[in-house]
Amino acid sequence: MRIAILSDIHANMPALEAVVEDAREHGATHMICLGDIVGYGPQPVETLARVRELSNGTVLGNHDAAACGLLDTQRFNPFARETAERAAMALSAEDKAWLRDLPYIIEGDRIAFAHSGFYAPECFHYLDNKKDAAASLSAMPDTRVLFVGHTHAQCLFVQDTPNGPVRKLPPEDISLKPGCRYVINPGTVGFPRGERLTADYIVYDTTTQRILFRSLYYDLAPYRLALVRNGYNPMNYWFLSPSARRRQTEQALLHPTHASTFLNADSPFRAHRVTSAHKQMLRIVIVLFSFLLVGVIAFAILTTRTPLPLVSVNPANSLIPPFSEWGHPPTIQTSGDGAKLTFAPETKTLLSPRINLPQPCPEAFRFRFEVEGPEDAQKLKRKRYQTRAIFFCEHGKTKYDKPHPYKKFGTQEYTIKPPQEAVALRIEYTFYLDTPFHVKLPHLEIKK
Ligand code: ZN
Numbered sequence: 001m002r003i004a005i006l007s008d009i010h011a012n013m014p015a016l017e018a019v020v021e022d023a024r025e026h027g028a029t030h031m032i033c034l035g036d037i038v039g040y041g042p043q044p045v046e047t048l049a050r051v052r053e054l055s056n057g058t059v060l061g062n063h064d065a066a067a068c069g070l071l072d073t074q075r076f077n078p079f080a081r082e083t084a085e086r087a088a089m090a091l092s093a094e095d096k097a098w099l100r101d102l103p104y105i106i107e108g109d110r111i112a113f114a115h116s117g118f119y120a121p122e123c124f125h126y127l128d129n130k131k132d133a134a135a136s137l138s139a140m141p142d143t144r145v146l147f148v149g150h151t152h153a154q155c156l157f158v159q160d161t162p163n164g165p166v167r168k169l170p171p172e173d174i175s176l177k178p179g180c181r182y183v184i185n186p187g188t189v190g191f192p193r194g195e196r197l198t199a200d201y202i203v204y205d206t207t208t209q210r211i212l213f214r215s216l217y218y219d220l221a222p223y224r225l226a227l228v229r230n231g232y233n234p235m236n237y238w239f240l241s242p243s244a245r246r247r248q249t250e251q252a253l254l255h256p257t258h259a260s261t262f263l264n265a266d267s268p269f270r271a272h273r274v275t276s277a278h279k280q281m282l283r284i285v286i287v288l289f290s291f292l293l294v295g296v297i298a299f300a301i302l303t304t305r306t307p308l309p310l311v312s313v314n315p316a317n318s319l320i321p322p323f324s325e326w327g328h329p330p331t332i333q334t335s336g337d338g339a340k341l342t343f344a345p346e347t348k349t350l351l352s353p354r355i356n357l358p359q360p361c362p363e364a365f366r367f368r369f370e371v372e373g374p375e376d377a378q379k380l381k382r383k384r385y386q387t388r389a390i391f392f393c394e395h396g397k398t399k400y401d402k403p404h405p406y407k408k409f410g411t412q413e414y415t416i417k418p419p420q421e422a423v424a425l426r427i428e429y430t431f432y433l434d435t436p437f438h439v440k441l442p443h444l445e446i447k448k
Contacts, residue, residue: 002027005186005202007034007115007149009051010063011041011087012190013226015199016050018218019189026203026212032106034149035061035115039080040191040237042226044087047190048095060102061115061150062124067091068099079236086232112143116150126151130166133157133183137166145176146183147202152193154200154213155185176209184211192239197248217248249349318443319365320427325353339441343431350429350439354392357424362446365416367427369442373409374435384432389416392424403430409437415447 004023009016023031033055038044044067051058065071066084068091073081088096104121106113117127118136127136128151136146137159154171159181166183176182187200198215205212220240227234234240239248322338335342341350371385389401399419406412418425427442 001029001206003030003032003056003204003206004028005032005034005113005147005184005204006189007186007201008036008061008152008188008191009033009041009047010036010188010191011038011044011047011083012199012223013041013043013046013050014218014220014222015190015216016047018216019199019201019214020050020054022214022216023201023203026214028203030056032056032113032147033058034113034147034186035059035102036063036149037061038067038084038087038091039063040083042223042230042232044090045092045095048091048099052098057106057113058102059106059113059115060099060104063087064099064102065124068096070100083232107140107143110142110144111147112140112145113147115148117148118146124150127183127185128153128155130157130168133168134159134166136183137181138163144181145204146181148183148185149188151185152188152191153185153196154187154215155183156211157183171213173210173212176211186213187215195247197239197244220245220248246349318445319355319357320442320444321353321355323441326350336438341439343433343437343439345434345436348429348431350431352427354424354426355444357418357422358446359423361418361420361422363417364447365418366413366445366447367416367442368411368413368445370411370440371406371409371431372438372440373433374437386430387412388428389418390426390428391418391422392426393419393421394423397421416444 004019004026006016006019020031031054033051035058037048037051037058039061040063041047060070062071063080063084066073066076066081067087069088073084076084091099104114105118112118114121114136116124117132118139119125119132125132127133127148136148140146156169156171156174157166158169159166161179162181171185171187184202186202187196189199189201192198196215197217199218200213200215203212203214204210224234224237224240227237227240238244323336323341324338367387367389369387384405384407386403386405388403391399391401393399399422401416401418404412404414416425427444429439431437
């Protein structure tokens with residue numbers, strides 16, 4: 001069985017829907033909510049209804065307690081208090097009664113769930129250190145895995161021996177070991193704090209004892225719209241600021257959503273995926289059509305005296321794959337094809353896929369690229385862009401080449417000298433342009 005474990009949704013419907021979809025794709029059949037369904041966000045009613053519809057168990061969060069009258073909001077900061085009071089006004093009496101009935105702790109087969117922790121759960125302390133993790137483990141001696149939320153940060157604590165010391169590990173996918181005990185925080189679905197701008201949650205496979213930390217990038221535009229529609233002030237939400245959104249774009253490119261460790265070829269849930277008959281039919285038609293097209297082209301080549309003009313998107317001597325293989329976060333608006341991309345104005349980052357370098361690594365590469373702008377670009381005040389290489393070295397180290405800034409459109413070229421131990425690189429573009437512009441597929445060649 002795979003359980004999606006969600007916390008701190010905070011009335012953010014777009015984030016919740018992104019998580020629900022991702023959880024389904026990862027074979028989750030059950031959902032547990034660790035509380036704070038409402039507060040901060042603009043859609044408390046819809047979010048509560050969705051959680052009630054989907055969740056197999058929910059514990060009470062402090063914002064839920066405030067919204068249903070169980071907790072005095074005087075302890076909240078003014079922003080939290082205001083949004084909790086707005087949630088209280090929006091929710092029906094029936095919704096509030098449902099919230100009031102929520103437990104502080106849910107216990108399963110040697111696992112348990114709480115919003116803030118298991119030692120005095122009604123006090124809503126923040127469990128963010130080894131000492132508090134140990135206190136929660138001591139409070140629940142018969143359990144093996146404790147799930148908590150509340151801090152909005154993904155977190156993983158392990159106790160290797162009964163009553164032994166507690167270690168803090170980085171929140172990365174793990175297989176739970178027999179004999180060890182854990183405290184795990186899935187992070188926040190709907191109200192990021194600090195650096196992360198993602199909707200975070202966990203998939204727990206009870207059969208394989210795998211924990212998968214998921215971090216999803218989702219479109220924030222509908223969230224902003226819901227804020228405005230429901231009379232909330234978007235200025236109060238730091239993660240909607242232009243600089244935060246720019247950072248999200250950069251994060252999305254450099255750290256794409258955690259690769260799923262469930263997703264190997266013999267993964268059981270792959271087989272469970274439903275492929276509709278229509279999709280199958282379409283695939284067969286596409287394959288047949290492709291064969292036909294290849295046949296026609298082969299016939300044309302063989303029977304035509306004058307050779308066909310050779311159009312090559314990606315010349316064999318360039319290491320760079322076509323743009324169709326480059327990743328874009330959803331915030332980048334582009335059009336074009338594998339050879340040329342057109343961007344709407346605004347600051348943007350464009351990042352090539354990881355390009356594996358021949359080994360031993362050549363001493364130098366020639367990098368040639370072209371950015372096109374409007375003809376009257378000379379009149380523009382702001383007109384800047386830059387490129388740089390990011391090297392991936394042995395032992396997982398990342399090194400950054402110095403950036404090359406430009407003020408004029410056109411073809412540019414420079415030499416990239418990778419560190420000796422480089423095994424791969426990515427090319428990064430950053431644009432600070434206030435006009436629409438085009439980027440042509442660059443060339444990267446070994447310099448002889
Ligand atoms: Zn919260």
